[in-house]
Amino acid sequence: MKKTNPSFLNGIPELLVLRLLARREMYGYQIVEEIRTQTREALSFGEGCIYPYLHYLEAEKQVSSRRREVEGRNRNYYKLTARGRKRLEVLTSEWNRVTTGVSQLMEEQYV
């Protein structure tokens, strides 16, 4: 993530990457672009910083990669593994729990 993002966003890159890869196989640039466009530029990775995350997730066996040629370009494509899917479920439920709690608190403040 960009260095300007506050520390409470730690762990979100993992959630976002796993969520995107749960839909389809993607390569690094595609993931960065998808995060940027789908969050309407609220969140964005530093361009090169996606690879440390991807390699970390691969070492943790949450994603797997393969070299694939598409439209004359060779790229490393990443996809979610069974372990990654389980991790995504855990992170998603954690995220829902946190956002529900924060929403409730924010709503009460203005009542």
Place this chain on the structure above:
Amino acid sequence: MSDFIEPLRRRLVELGCPLAQVRRLVREVADHREDLKQAAVSEGLSGADAEARANASLGDPLALAEELMTALRRSSWWGRHYVVTFCLLPLLVYPVLWTLLLLLQMAFGFALGCGWNWEKLHVVANNPVTFHHLTTAIQFMDYAAIALVALFFCWLARRSAVSLKWMVTACAICSVVAVITWAKCEPHSFSMGFSMNSHLHMPWFRGAIPLLIAGAIYVFQRRTTQCFREKVAG
């Protein structure tokens, strides 16, 4: 290309990144850079401007190399806890691993030389000439066990992508433990143990083995890095 990719490659090599990882990381970042360039060209920028924008988007190649290395280290338990792994673990693992390796070699030698026959072993022990050969063989097995333990920590350091100083530290600790451990073979008896006053002949040589291995790997790594740099520059 060389403005961004070569400094990245060079820095990764300097930081001790395994060469296979360097190739993969550089290839992926180069792919990403090409995608950024193509996106900029499709927006109507010229080739040079597109390249400049791609480089600016990727940031400082040296900082990126540091981040990639940090991620590589964080991807293993050994890399995340390198002080425990390379300072504390050798003290605990060395005696166990050394004992196992030495006993394993001796069992293999016994099976090969005597066919698991204790009578034959007693005959060997009773003959001064064959007993001398036996003690020499056990001494070499002892040295081999020490070397294998040191090599295990060197492999672990390489796998965790930690700097060479941690590999040398682990080997130095193995060296100290090697000096105070001993294995002694006498006719019809074999003993192992710890002692500050080792009664072995040349106990310092046992301590020198892990240091020699660390030194050899250090030199090899430096030379490989140098060759890689020259190849990149050439």
